[in-house]
Amino acid sequence: MKLARYHNSPVTNPLSGLDALLGFPSTGLSPLWDIATRLSNVPWDRVVMGQGAPSLFEDDENYYARFEFPGVKKEGVAVELTGNQLAITVERGEDNVESRSVTVPEGVDPEKVGAKLADGILTVTLGKLEAQKPRVIKVK
């Protein structure tokens, strides 16, 4: 499995302009973006080539994107993160190449991206930048 990272071409949240107008911070999963995707039931990924939108999860440390790729060996999978655009290229054979591309939330640490393939399911783990992690504030 190849894992490539690029830092030089940030892809912006399509709603970031609106967010800025409304005074929302421009980092992270913006409130509008979040609300829009939840309300409309529009898949979180805006650009999906091929079939099968991934599921996206988070915990305090990471985001997790899960894709279904039955019949694919790990040698045939390439994962690339460019800005907050995650591109997965899957090769099943000579003439069978499939690409999926999704926008991931902002605030991912490009140094902390990992991928695992098991039973036809690819899980990409995207570590959150320190600023994205919840902070516990002690009351003095």
Add this chain to the structure above:
Amino acid sequence: MKNNTNELCAVSDSALSTVKPKYTVRQHDEVWELSIEVPGSKKNDVDIAYEDGILDVRVRRSDDIPDTWRPINFVERPREYRLCLDVPESIAADKIEAKLKEGVLHLDLPVSEAVKPLAIEVK
């Protein structure tokens, strides 16, 4: 090989918990190769039954999501795959072999000796 529409095998479309998986059949002279896409399943999740010419394949999905993961966008997954196929009599049902690899269940359905094409030598 046809889809079996037997009531027992019916998969309701409304219930996402059980779905009919994607599959392909390749017919060769000696063997038919059936490939069924069952991502998220392991060997122990597979039940294959053959009765009265019907091949009934049920595969549970065991890729559980950790409790600590909060969904941002959750694409509903089936809990079980089920595929019922009418198998022609020419298949030697007792010699069907199955293996699960990378989320694909491969079944080899050998053609009975009796119906294999015979090469007749000219004397």
